[in-house]
Amino acid sequence: MKYILDGKAMKDADRYTIEETGMPSLVLMERAALKTLEVMEQEELDLSNVLIVCGSGNNGGDGFAVARLLLQRGKTVTVVLAGNPDHCTEETKTQRKIFENCGGITMREIPKGDYTAIVDALFGIGLSREVSGHYAQILKKLNSMSGKKVAVDIPSGVSAASGEILGTAFRADMTVTFAYQKAGMVLYPGASFAGKVFVADIGIYLNEQVCGQRYVTYEKEDIERFRPKRKPDSNKGTYGKILMITGSSGMSGASYLSAKAAYRTGAGLVQIFTSEANRIILQSTLPEAIVSVYTDETDAALLLKEKLEWADIICLGCGIGTSETARKITDTVFGYLSEQPKNCVVDADGLNLIASMEEEKKERYLRGAGKCLIFTPHVKELSRLLSKTVEETKKNRISLAQQYSENYNIVLAAKDARTVVTGKGLFPYLNMSGNAAMAKAGSGDVLAGIITGLLALGMDRYEAASLGVCIHGFAGDAARETYGEHGVMAEDIIEMAASLSGEVNWKGTKQR
Ligand SMILES: NC(=O)C1=CN([C@@H]2O[C@H](COP(=O)(O)OP(=O)(O)OC[C@H]3O[C@@H](n4cnc5c(N)ncnc54)[C@H](O)[C@@H]3O)[C@@H](O)[C@H]2O)[C@@H](O)CC1
Numbered sequence: 441m442k443y444i445l446d447g448k449a450m451k452d453a454d455r456y457t458i459e460e461t462g463m464p465s466l467v468l469m470e471r472a473a474l475k476t477l478e479v480m481e482q483e484e485l486d487l488s489n490v491l492i493v494c495g496s497g498n499n500g501g502d503g504f505a506v507a508r509l510l511l512q513r514g515k516t517v518t519v520v521l522a523g524n525p526d527h528c529t530e531e532t533k534t535q536r537k538i539f540e541n542c543g544g545i546t547m548r549e550i551p552k553g554d555y556t557a558i559v560d561a562l563f564g565i566g567l568s569r570e571v572s573g574h575y576a577q578i579l580k581k582l583n584s585m586s587g588k589k590v591a592v593d594i595p596s597g598v599s600a601a602s603g604e605i606l607g608t609a610f611r612a613d614m615t616v617t618f619a620y621q622k623a624g625m626v627l628y629p630g631a632s633f634a635g636k637v638f639v640a641d642i643g644i645y646l647n648e649q650v651c652g653q654r655y656v657t658y659e660k661e662d663i664e665r666f667r668p669k670r671k672p673d674s675n676k677g678t679y680g681k682i683l684m685i686t687g688s689s690g691m692s693g694a695s696y697l698s699a700k701a702a703y704r705t706g707a708g709l710v711q712i713f714t715s716e717a718n719r720i721i722l723q724s725t726l727p728e729a730i731v732s733v734y735t736d737e738t739d740a741a742l743l744l745k746e747k748l749e750w751a752d753i754i755c756l757g758c759g760i761g762t763s764e765t766a767r768k769i770t771d772t773v774f775g776y777l778s779e780q781p782k783n784c785v786v787d788a789d790g791l792n793l794i795a796s797m798e799e800e801k802k803e804r805y806l807r808g809a810g811k812c813l814i815f816t817p818h819v820k821e822l823s824r825l826l827s828k829t830v831e832e833t834k835k836n837r838i839s840l841a842q843q844y845s846e847n848y849n850i851v852l853a854a855k856d857a858r859t860v861v862t863g864k865g866l867f868p869y870l871n872m873s874g875n876a877a878m879a880k881a882g883s884g885d886v887l888a889g890i891i892t893g894l895l896a897l898g899m900d901r902y903e904a905a906s907l908g909v910c911i912h913g914f915a916g917d918a919a920r921e922t923y924g925e926h927g928v929m930a931e932d933i934i935e936m937a938a939s940l941s942g943e944v945n946w947k948g949t950k951q952r
């Protein structure tokens with residue numbers, strides 16, 4: 441498990457380390473420079489003729505320190521101070537002086553030439569507004585030059601908080617970032633400007649009461665660490681009775697994928713409640729599942745009540761469509777959960793149907809059932825839940841998801857290239873696994889199934905959603921390795937997720 445910070449939280453960690461623990465700022469800067477150089481050497485960059493562009497803030501100070509270290513190693517270094525020399529921080533002034541005392545020369549304009557490597561030390565986490573004018577010109581020029589591009593701490597022009605490009609940004613091949621990853625180099629589009637990211641420990645640590653935004657993220661090894669172990673004396677009932685209210689006529693695939701994903705994640709018993717049209721196909725493709733059906737003539741809502749009583753955990757929505765029957769089903773489920781809370785994952789049209797309910801009823805349902813719900817909306821579904829435009833939702837996805845969770849106590853997995861999981865009073869989980877090969881029909885059904893399966897293993901809602909998103913992404917990464925960028929199918933993610941979960945390793949042999 442790791443933390444990811446925005447610029448404000450990182451500044452607070454700097455401040456805490458310097459002011460409260462007494463670690464001198466220049467010591468941190470020296471370590472930052474040494475680590476940057478170490479990574480450049482490790483990555484076998486040609487350092488024979490390096491251009492370093494420094495700003496007047498402490499990011500520029502890091503740049504001067506790297507320049508001096510290169511100089512001391514006998515390399516040719518061209519240093520340009522792009523910021524106003526009078527506005528330099530004390531640390532940057534000191535670093536400039538040391539660099540010049542070692543024989544370095546500080547230029548004010550970028551001299552023409554072919555550089556083997558270009559180091560961006562213009563702005564770091566102190567970037568506070570759009571990059572324009574002289575600075576924008578410099579970044580554009582650097583981007584157009586050949587030579588490997590290295591960003592110090594964060595590519596200049598990328599917002600450390602949101603990953604937005606503030607005007608223009610440095611397009612790095614690699615970024616050496618200090619202490620913690622910044623959200624801006626994880627979230628898009630910033631992530632695609634950062635290149636390969638190296639996190640360097642320079643001795644800055646978080647104060648528990650840190651201000652700003654702090655995210656949690658899981659790495660691959662966390663899957664084994666956090667996923668509950670199976671009890672030796674367990675039976676199928678130990679892992680919950682899952683009711684999956686999924687599929688509709690012509691949409692058996694959503695039922696199949698979500699139920700199979702729940703089983704492969706570890707669920708003991710899965711019952712699918714779906715349209716009569718899906719009975720035969722589901723019984724033949726997934727004989728492990730109990731299949732209960734409604735027909736056009738039966739009252740689906742009435743049948744459903746009995747199933748809801750039976751269930752410990754519910755998953756609603758994958759492939760149910762927005763028919764009148766689906767509407768009645770959704771109404772029944774939310775009505776039931778408001779009275780009798782049972783953990784429930786709501787996905788796809790289940791979300792669209794709750795979003796389209798009449799306000800008073802929706803509010804009553806969300807307030808009544810909020811504490812047992814996990815919603816898994818993509819941006820469009822989230823925009824419907826929030827009654828906002830897709831653009832607005834996309835731009836403020838994380839803060840809107842947080843507000844929604846705070847308001848209703850619902851756990852939200854707000855899906856995107858970087859899915860975020862929010863829960864009331866909790867640090868948001870920011871997911872780093874996954875790739876574009878997963879942008880395929882059925883991938884969301886698989887995620888809903890995995891999260892439901894983790895609930896069945898006894899995880900709480902926020903943990904199940906976070907670990908589920910993490911497993912889903914890593915499984916997608918493994919599937920891409922096997923089937924390539926374009927060839928991944930949703931079902932491959934299920935198989936890979938099962939292997940990831942520790943039952944078998946990548947080659948399919950037993951680990952334990
Ligand atoms: N002692 C410390 O605090 C340490 C800081 N470190 C480095 O210092 C960086 C943070 O330093 P600072 O807080 O000084 O901030 P920056 O170096 O990121 O730059 C802030 C400066 O740029 C100006 N500025 C911001 N946005 C601008 C824009 N769009 N156009 C023109 N000027 C703009 C600000 O007014 C300020 O003068 C980190 O990213 C890291 O690289 C590291 O050396 C580790 C230790």
Ligand SMILES: [K+]
Binds near residue numbers: 560561563564591593
């Ligand atoms: K930078």
